[in-house]
Amino acid sequence: MLDSILGGVAGGVSLALADPVVAAQAASAPAAAPVVAASQIDSGSTAWMLMSSAMVLLMVPGLALFYGGMVRRKNVLTTMLHAFVAMAIIGLQWVLIGYCLAFGKSIGGFIGWSPEYIAFNGISHDALYGDKRVPELVFAMFQGKFAIITPALIAGAVAERISFRAYVLFILLWSTFVYCPLAHWVWASGGWLFEKGVLDFAGGTVVHIASGVSALALVLLVGNRRDYPDGAIMPNSLVLTLTGAGLLWFGWFGFNAGSAVAVESPVAGYAAVLAFTTTQTAAAAAALVWMLLEWKHTGKPTSLGVASGIVAGLVAITPAAGHVTPMWAIVIGAGGSVVCYLAVQCKARHRKDDSLDAFGVHGVGGMWGAIATGIFCFTPVAGLVNGGGFRQIGLQLLGVGVTVAFAFVMTIIIGTIVNLVVGLRVTDTQERDGLDITIHGERGYHL
Amino acid sequence: MKLIIAIIRPERLQAVQDALQKTLDEGDNYRLTVASVDGHGRAVGEVEYFRGQQVRARMAQKAQITIGVNDAYVEKAIDAIVAAARGSGGGEIGDGKIFVLPLEQCVRIRTGERGGSAI
Numbered sequence: 001m002l003d004s005i006l007g008g009v010a011g012g013v014s015l016a017l018a019d020p021v022v023a024a025q026a027a028s029a030p031a032a033a034p035v036v037a038a039s040q041i042d043s044g045s046t047a048w049m050l051m052s053s054a055m056v057l058l059m060v061p062g063l064a065l066f067y068g069g070m071v072r073r074k075n076v077l078t079t080m081l082h083a084f085v086a087m088a089i090i091g092l093q094w095v096l097i098g099y100c101l102a103f104g105k106s107i108g109g110f111i112g113w114s115p116e117y118i119a120f121n122g123i124s125h126d127a128l129y130g131d132k133r134v135p136e137l138v139f140a141m142f143q144g145k146f147a148i149i150t151p152a153l154i155a156g157a158v159a160e161r162i163s164f165r166a167y168v169l170f171i172l173l174w175s176t177f178v179y180c181p182l183a184h185w186v187w188a189s190g191g192w193l194f195e196k197g198v199l200d201f202a203g204g205t206v207v208h209i210a211s212g213v214s215a216l217a218l219v220l221l222v223g224n225r226r227d228y229p230d231g232a233i234m235p236n237s238l239v240l241t242l243t244g245a246g247l248l249w250f251g252w253f254g255f256n257a258g259s260a261v262a263v264e265s266p267v268a269g270y271a272a273v274l275a276f277t278t279t280q281t282a283a284a285a286a287a288l289v290w291m292l293l294e295w296k297h298t299g300k301p302t303s304l305g306v307a308s309g310i311v312a313g314l315v316a317i318t319p320a321a322g323h324v325t326p327m328w329a330i331v332i333g334a335g336g337s338v339v340c341y342l343a344v345q346c347k348a349r350h351r352k353d354d355s356l357d358a359f360g361v362h363g364v365g366g367m368w369g370a371i372a373t374g375i376f377c378f379t380p381v382a383g384l385v386n387g388g389g390f391r392q393i394g395l396q397l398l399g400v401g402v403t404v405a406f407a408f409v410m411t412i413i414i415g416t417i418v419n420l421v422v423g424l425r426v427t428d429t430q431e432r433d434g435l436d437i438t439i440h441g442e443r444g445y446h447l
Numbered sequence: 448m449k450l451i452i453a454i455i456r457p458e459r460l461q462a463v464q465d466a467l468q469k470t471l472d473e474g475d476n477y478r479l480t481v482a483s484v485d486g487h488g489r490a491v492g493e494v495e496y497f498r499g500q501q502v503r504a505r506m507a508q509k510a511q512i513t514i515g516v517n518d519a520y521v522e523k524a525i526d527a528i529v530a531a532a533r534g535s536g537g538g539e540i541g542d543g544k545i546f547v548l549p550l551e552q553c554v555r556i557r558t559g560e561r562g563g564s565a566i
Binding site for chain 1: 456
């Protein structure tokens with residue numbers, strides 16, 4: 001706050017008094033850009049983005065608990081490891097090459113490439129990101145957490161039978177050839193969907209539609225579990241799942257409200273509190289609606305229903321978080337629960353073993369949220385209900401269509417390649433005896 | 448009366464229950480007790496790793512079914528368990544074992560009735 005007042009009101013001279021290093025630079029080169037840039041850092045935004053980055057990372061163990069609780073006890077470790085190993089693999093991939101591909105200098109709007117971004121080698125710790133008033137490193141780290149959680153979401157669809165080796169290879173390729181290009185198209189300055197005006201505040205298309213649709217494509221390649229749909233496949237601990245859902249909700253405040261700086265304005269602040277408020281509101285509405293739907297439909301308000309509703313609402317509000325009012329966030333969250341509930345019910349009919357409903361919740365909820373953004377947005381453009389007509393809905397549909405097609409086709413290609421190289425699926429005996437003991441040599445629970 | 452104790456693979460439990468239901472159920476729902484047990488037969492337990500140390504637990508996780516039957520149903524129940532617990536692939540080490548014990552008495556706590564009709 002002090003920095004920004006000094007920088008804004010009195011310019012470089014006041015700041016030079018406050019900071020001897022900058023003063024020295026200013027003395028030798030009064031008009032040099034770094035002095036101006038340093039004077040523009042916003043400490044509040046920077047602190048909030050650092051915090052947000054850590055909160056988004058916390059969503060990954062949250063996801064591990066959420067998914068881990070829903071599988072049988074013989075597969076609890078391998079399922080949780082799918083999320084944890086993404087922190088290791090994508091955590092490195094993003095620094096080495098991912099950030100360069102997603103946020104490097106745009107090549108025709110389709111992919112980024114700035115050699116100085118490789119391994120963050122040319123990113124100075126005191127450089128700001130574009131026109132934002134936060135350091136580029138904090139932006140890069142924040143985006144890296146999104147890159148980590150997105151492929152981990154896919155794992156839920158193919159839990160209990162995908163080979164660990166194949167999964168590791170798959171997420172590395174998928175993140176590089178699906179996530180990075182999509183992030184570039186939608187979020188990077190110069191990305192073709194970004195330039196067209198498609199709105200995606202915190203990742204409805206890039207994160208949720210992409211992972212959800214890819215999850216479905218991967219189920220088609222890997223096949224159903226040997227015990228699906230006839231066997232009794234019961235969760236080992238919904239206690240873990242509820243704990244995970246709680247951590248996801250908490251982390252999602254970083255995910256959405258942190259995106260205020262990343263995609264919206266040069267500083268956090270108004271956009272961040274709006275996103276924070278809509279995130280809370282939509283998740284609450286969705287949890288309530290899922291519970292009521294289930295209560296009415298099956299006679300029981302289940303804990304897994306409430307947990308699923310929370311996630312459905314958070315997914316739905318993600319693309320809209322900083323673009324809609326809290327009142328419309330209620331509608332978006334509630335609508336998210338309705339469409340996801342229907343999607344999960346439909347699974348019983350089409351018999352595709354999307355084991356933990358990655359497509360049913362993230363894919364379907366993401367599509368609803370992306371389209372709803374075009375209906376209910378008021379900033380930076382007016383959507384349908386605010387007198388903006390159908391223009392933004394059309395743009396959102398373009399974003400959805402492109403993401404669905406790209407993610408689906410690319411996942412089929414990558415999955416087929418991985419299958420040829422290492423085989424996507426474990427052996428029947430491994431699946432029967434459980435992946436924890438046969439692949440990892442461990443059990444989650446002993447006597 | 449006999450007491451049948453069957454130790455089977457946990458993943459065959461559902462199939463064994465279905466088979467027993469077909470054989471024993473006479474419209475009054477057959478009775479069954481199931482426990483999750485650890486142990487080993489001819490097959491030794493899997494090798495596990497804990498902080499880099501190899502550990503052979505000598506234990507495999509199994510499901511144990513306990514069921515009391517009247518004499519006329521003993522063979523039928525055994526046949527149903529054997530067929531269902533083996534699965535589609537045929538017999539393998541680790542499929543489990545069935546013990547049949549004489550059952551001295553059986554009491555239904557609710558009514559106090561005894562013997563075959565209480566089973």
